[in-house]
Amino acid sequence: MFNKRNKFFEITLMAVLGAMLFACSPVLSYAQYSNIYTSNQSSSTTHPASNITTSSATLNGSVSVISNLYTAAWFEYGINTNLGYSTPRISYGSGYFSYNYNISGLGANTTYYFRTVTQNAYGIQYGNMDSFTTDYLNINDNDATIISPSALTAITTPANSISNNGARLNGLILNKTNDASNAWFEWGTSLNLGNITTPISTGVVPSVKHVNTITGLLPGTTYYFRAVVENSSWRNNGSILSFVTSSEKQTKIQNINANSTIKENSSNENQPTFGAAVFGAGSFFPTSILGLLILLILVLSLIILSKHLYSKFLDKKHS
Structure with a gap:
């Protein structure tokens, strides 16, 4: 009976240690990060604004949807790169689509920043940042005559x-x-x-x-x-x-408001999953307190197991 319990203890401990080694291995971390970087099956691209006047402009963008999930697309815009305003959301199916939206109520001779945004069940995808400057305005002309900016x-x-x-x-x-x-x-x-x-x-x-x-x-x-x-x-x-x-x-x-067009790389703001954040991607070394605790438990378990196996070896040798 005692031997059966020892055998059960050994098998259970080996299973736990094996699971923990797998959790800390680069294989799991790579799989988690691979899922993060490939699962957002849509891409969003910002195109230059058009039809720019003293108080309005047309924002342009495109979206490519690989999956069959419906994807919502819209624009974010504002007078600095913090943006702050958004247009209504439009839903699209799978495929490649161009979309635009006309915004009004803008200030004359003002730089506005904008970008495309898409969202589906896989998360949110942001397009590159772009900017435009509204036309100059002759303030003494009720007809809002556009003047040369160099005057x-x-x-x-x-x-x-x-x-x-x-x-x-x-x-x-x-x-x-x-x-x-x-x-x-x-x-x-x-x-x-x-x-x-x-x-x-x-x-x-x-x-x-x-x-x-x-x-x-x-x-x-x-x-x-x-x-x-x-x-x-x-x-x-x-x-x-x-x-x-x-x-x-x-x-x-x-x-915060330069009179020049800016470009930024597209960014995916999805955060790493729990396991990847705890154990680190592509490394056996943990990157958090929880990971360190798990590693400590792993080391202690290995010591206990080694001591147990060594005792069995000595018992068999003396018998």
């Missing part, structure tokens, strides 16, 4: 002399008209801005640097700003930049 231009440049309660805002004003212009900065703690500096006359100088120092700011706070120029016929807003006031630490400057 009167405000260029926002990074802030400097940043402290815990102030900063110097910088800009460049380009004037190719014979009409004198005024320049100022709009700034605030959100993209809505809300504050303006005192307008300064920049005359008819073709190119002039525009600076203004603002004070009374809060430490460790993000502020947004842009340069603005206006004459009797036209007005132009520069791109929005941001800075962070110091809090006895370093200060950073970030351009």
Whole structure:
């Protein structure tokens, strides 16, 4: 009876150890990651926007669906790469489809970022990021006449002399008209801005640097700003930049609204499965506390088993 129990103990322990070795092996981790990278059976691609006006644009994209599952597709867009707005979802079956959506209510002379998104039972797939800039607007013309962007231009440049309660805002004003212009900065703690500096006359100088120092700011706070120029016929807003006031630490400057098209690689934001996260992909070494505990149990079990087998060997030898 005692021998039968020992035999059962040995078989059970060997089965447990075998299962744990398999769980920690690269074979399982590779299988888990392989499933992650191949299971999202759809791809989403962002194409350049079209029909761009002062207040609207058509977003374009395409989706390729391999499986027979219905896949929903839509666009995300906004005035920075955080996006924040989305279009209605449209469902597609298997195959390759082009889709578009017209958005309106946009601001003139403003850069917008957008990307395609698809979703099915396998998860969400994001397309590459793209951007466009709406047309310029003649603010004194009720017919909203589009003007040349080179006629009167405000260029926002990074802030400097940043402290815990102030900063110097910088800009460049380009004037190719014979009409004198005024320049100022709009700034605030959100993209809505809300504050303006005192307008300064920049005359008819073709190119002039525009600076203004603002004070009374809060430490460790993000502020947004842009340069603005206006004459009797036209007005132009520069791109929005941001800075962070110091809090006895370093200060950073970030351009969140550049007037250029950007491209980013498609990304799949699916996270690794439980097993892969615990044991690591393609490695016998765990990558988490739970994995370390399992490895410790494995080592202790091996020691106990070795001791047991060695005792049996000695018993047989003496008998």
